[in-house]
Amino acid sequence: MALFNRGGQSGRERRAMQDHLRELDEMRRSNLSDLGQMTVEMAAQGRFDRQRLSEGAAEVVKIDREADLIARGLEEGLTLQELEDLARGVDGSGSSAE
Amino acid sequence: MRKGALKKKQRQLEELHLDRREALGELVLGMYVQNSWDDDLLARGSAEVAEVETELNELIAGKEPEGPSATEKDFPVTGEHRLPTMEQDYPATGEYTAEHTVPVTGEHTSEQPLPDSGEHDYPATGEYTAEHSLPESAEHTAEHEAAAPKLTRAEKKAAKKEKRERERRAKEEAKAAEAEPQTAEQKTVVTEPAKPSEPTGTPTPSAAAPTPSAAAPTPSATASTPSAPAPASTPATPEKPAAKPSETKKPIEVPPPPAPPEPEPTDPLDLLEKQITDSEAKAKTALEAAKASRQADAQTELAAITREVESGRGELDEALKRTAAAIAAAEEKAAQAEARLTRETASSREAAAEWVRGQAAEIEADAALAAEMSGKQEEPAQSGDPDPVLAARVTSLEAELAAEKAAKEEALAKAAARLQEIEQSAKLAEARVEAAEAAATEAQSKAAAAPASDGASEAEAREAAVNWLRGQISALRQEIAKSDETGKQEGGS
Numbered sequence: 001m002a003l004f005n006r007g008g009q010s011g012r013e014r015r016a017m018q019d020h021l022r023e024l025d026e027m028r029r030s031n032l033s034d035l036g037q038m039t040v041e042m043a044a045q046g047r048f049d050r051q052r053l054s055e056g057a058a059e060v061v062k063i064d065r066e067a068d069l070i071a072r073g074l075e076e077g078l079t080l081q082e083l084e085d086l087a088r089g090v091d092g093s094g095s096s097a098e
Numbered sequence: 099m100r101k102g103a104l105k106k107k108q109r110q111l112e113e114l115h116l117d118r119r120e121a122l123g124e125l126v127l128g129m130y131v132q133n134s135w136d137d138d139l140l141a142r143g144s145a146e147v148a149e150v151e152t153e154l155n156e157l158i159a160g161k162e163p164e165g166p167s168a169t170e171k172d173f174p175v176t177g178e179h180r181l182p183t184m185e186q187d188y189p190a191t192g193e194y195t196a197e198h199t200v201p202v203t204g205e206h207t208s209e210q211p212l213p214d215s216g217e218h219d220y221p222a223t224g225e226y227t228a229e230h231s232l233p234e235s236a237e238h239t240a241e242h243e244a245a246a247p248k249l250t251r252a253e254k255k256a257a258k259k260e261k262r263e264r265e266r267r268a269k270e271e272a273k274a275a276e277a278e279p280q281t282a283e284q285k286t287v288v289t290e291p292a293k294p295s296e297p298t299g300t301p302t303p304s305a306a307a308p309t310p311s312a313a314a315p316t317p318s319a320t321a322s323t324p325s326a327p328a329p330a331s332t333p334a335t336p337e338k339p340a341a342k343p344s345e346t347k348k349p350i351e352v353p354p355p356p357a358p359p360e361p362e363p364t365d366p367l368d369l370l371e372k373q374i375t376d377s378e379a380k381a382k383t384a385l386e387a388a389k390a391s392r393q394a395d396a397q398t399e400l401a402a403i404t405r406e407v408e409s410g411r412g413e414l415d416e417a418l419k420r421t422a423a424a425i426a427a428a429e430e431k432a433a434q435a436e437a438r439l440t441r442e443t444a445s446s447r448e449a450a451a452e453w454v455r456g457q458a459a460e461i462e463a464d465a466a467l468a469a470e471m472s473g474k475q476e477e478p479a480q481s482g483d484p485d486p487v488l489a490a491r492v493t494s495l496e497a498e499l500a501a502e503k504a505a506k507e508e509a510l511a512k513a514a515a516r517l518q519e520i521e522q523s524a525k526l527a528e529a530r531v532e533a534a535e536a537a538a539t540e541a542q543s544k545a546a547a548a549p550a551s552d553g554a555s556e557a558e559a560r561e562a563a564v565n566w567l568r569g570q571i572s573a574l575r576q577e578i579a580k581s582d583e584t585g586k587q588e589g590g591s
C-alpha cells in the first residue's frame with residue numbers, strides 16, 4: 001500500500017477530501033444559484049440590496065477558499081492534520097477552515 | 099408538440115435556468131470581489147433569468163411558448179452561429195481540382211498553365227537585354243554591329259558626286275578602249291582623207307571633262323574632298339595644236355587608268371582610321387572654304403566701306419558749300435544792319451540836338467516872362483488903400499444872408515404850428531369817423547330791431563346814413579388835402 005501513498009495522506013483521507021470537495025462544489029453552485037435568484041427578485045422589486053448580495057457573495061468566497069485548500073491538499077497529498085495546520089497558517093486568525 | 103419533446107424542452111429550460119442563475123451569481127460574486135457594482139448589468143442578467151423562468155413556467159402550465167425559445171437564442175450575439183461555412187460556399191459537386199479554371203486571385207500553381215508572359219511585348223521602360231534588338235540609341239557595344247553613321251545632306255551630295263565622277267571615268271576608259279582600235283584602223287587606212295582640224299591656239303579640253311564653274315569660286319565648307327583626277331589636270335595635258343592635218347591622226351593620249359578602288363577595310367581600326375582621314379579632309383576643306391569666304395567677305399566689306407566713304411565725302415562737300423553760302427549771306431546781312439544802325443544813330447543825334455535847342459529857347463523865354471511878371475507885382479504893393487465898392491458889396495451880401503436866415507427861422511416856426519394844427523384836425527377827423535361808425539352801427543341795430551316796419555322807411559334810413567357817411571368822408575379828405583397843401587407851401591418857402 002505504501003506504493004500508492006502520496007506523502008502522509010491515507011486513502012481514506014483522500015477520499016474524504018474528494019467527497020468534501022464535491023460537497024463544496026455542490027454548495028458553491030447552490031449558493032450561486034440562490035444568489036442569482038436573490039438578484040432576480042431584487043431586480044423584480046426594482047432595487048438591489050448590495051448588503052445582502054455581499055453577504056451571499058462572501059459565503060461563496062469562503063467556499064471557494066476551502067475548496068482551494070482541499071484541492072491543494074489533494075494535489076500535495078497532505079494529511080487532514082497538515083491540511084488543518086495549513087488552513088490555520090493561511091488563515092492567520094486562528095480559526096481553521098471548515 | 100409531443101409530450102416527450104415538451105419534457106425535453108422543459109428539461110432544457112430547467113438546465114438553462116439553473117445555468118443562468120449560477121451565471122448571475124457568478125456575476126454578483128465578481129462584482130463583490132472587485133467591489134464594483136453595476137446595477138444595469140445586474141438588471142440585464144436578471145431579465146435573462148426571468149425570461150427563461152417565465153418560459154419554463156409557461157411550459158409547465160401547458161402553454162406552448164410562441165416565438166423562438168430562449169434555449170435557441172442562447173447564442174452569443176457575435177453572429178458566428180448559423181453562418182455558412184467556407185465548405186458550404188462550394189457547389190454541391192465538390193469537384194475543385196487543379197484542372198479547373200483558376201480564380202482571379204492571382205494564385206497560380208505550377209500545374210496551371212501560366213499565361214504566355216514570356217512572349218509579351220516589353221514595356222517602354224528602356225530595359226532591353228542583350229538578346230533583344232537594340233533601340234536606336236548611340237549606345238553600341240563591340241558585340242553589336244555599329245549602325246551606319248547618319249550622313250548629312252552635304253555629305254550625301256558629295257558621295258553622289260563622287261559616284262558620278264567614278265562612273266564618268268569608267269565611261270571615259272571604255273570610250274578610250276573603243277577609240278584605240280579605231281586609231282589603229284586609221285593608221286592602216288592612208289587613202290582616206292582626214293578632216294582638217296581647226297588650228298586652235300588654245301588647247302581644247304575634253305568635252306566630258308568637267309570645267310570649273312565660275313559661279314562657285316569658293317569651295318563649300320561641306321563639300322567633299324576634291325577627287326584625285328582634278329579638272330585642273332585635264333588642261334595641264336592638252337593636245338598639241340595640229341600644225342598639219344596629217345598630225346591629227348595621232349592616237350589620243352589616254353590618261354592613265356584610275357587606281358582600282360581600295361577594298362573596304364573590315365578591321366575596326368582601319369574603319370576608324372578611314373573615318374579620321376575623311377574627317378580631317380573635311381576639316382581641311384572647311385578651313386579653306388572659311389578662309390576663302392573670309393577673304394571674299396573682307397573684299398566685299400572693303401568695297402562697301404570705300405563706297406560709303408566716297409558718298410560721305412560728297413555729302414560733306416555739299417554741306418560745306420551750303421555752309422559757306424550761308425556764312426556769306428549772314429555777313430552781308432550784318433553789313434546792311436550796321437549801315438542802318440549808323441544812319442539811325444546819326445538821325446537820332448540830330449533830333450536830340452534840335453530838341454535840346456528848343457528846350458533852351460523855351461527856358462530863356464520863361465525866364466524873360468518871369469522877370470517881367472516880378473516887375474509888375476512890385477508896383478501894386480507899393481499903393482496900399484482898401485476898395486469901397488468891394489466893402490459895400492460884402493456888407494450887402496452879409497445883410498442878405500441875415501435876412502435869409504431870419505426868413506427860414508420864421509418859416510420853420512410856421513411849419514411847426516401848422517403841423518400841430520394838422521395833427522389836431524386829424525384827431526378830430528378820427529373822432530368823427532368813429533362817431534359815424536357808431537351811428538351806422540346804431541342805425542343797423544335799429545333797422546334790425548324794427549323788422550316789422552315797412553321796407554321803404556328802412557331803405558330811406560339806410561340811404562340817409564350812407565349819404566351822411568359819404569359827406570363826412572369827403573369832408574375829411576378835403577381837410578387832409580388842405581393841410582397837405584399848406585405844409586408843402588410852407589416847406590417850399
